[in-house]
Amino acid sequence: MAGLFTTTAVLAVASAQAQPVMHQIRYTVGASQDIANAEIYYRDVDPPNWADYSHNPYLYTPNAEVNLGPNQPWVLEATLANPDDWAMVVVGLPGPTTAPLQEPGFVCELRVDDVVVATDSGTKGALCSIRPW
Template sequence: MRALVSSAAALAMLAGSLGTAAPVGANEPVLHHVRYTVTANAPIWSHIYYRDTEPALFSDYSHNPYMFSPRADAEVGPGQPWVLEAHLADPNLWAMVAVQSGEAPNFPVPGYSCELAVDGVVVKTDSGPKGALCSIRNW
């Protein structure tokens, strides 16, 4: 009799849990706000590569990395930053911005800086005379 009562209680609990629906979006990843900022010490035309989407599979990225790292061409300089905001599920793996001069090699050295912020916190900065790379992951 005791086994019958335990089985009935277990069935009642199982039926109750089956009738409870999961919240909408429960399986969707939490997206983090990512903000990329690129500046230069002097006005200069620049090539900026960034990541604002993530591949479903890493093999998708490895087969075509430029599909997930588009290039923006922009003039940056003092008081003229390039800023892009994105939302990524795994910024530790995918957040990245890199900048280099779009001018001829003999153009004066611009002195670039980049900043990578995730959810309002600056997590990476870099600077260099001819380019800069901000990424949490070591590439």
């Protein structure tokens, strides 16, 4: 009976260790003026590894085309196991623009487990990530 208990305990510990700790991610993107069809790319799933990601980054980086404005942010909540590696949101205008937006233009915020870990703003776009891309 002692052997059965030991085997069960080892299997229970192994199963518990196999499950990664999941983190709540909140991406918020906005703009200081009305913008139609802003392009937002974000990560809402952990790629299995860097090789798979680099082979096809768009498979793991969905795109949303949204209208933004001072009172019209885009917000997405996701769950990631490794936000230090994969949490990312970037916003900009599709195609070339003739003139940059007025300051600050685009803004973004990245929260992990309800803690702000990155913010950015810019006239042509903004990138929020923990990892330097």
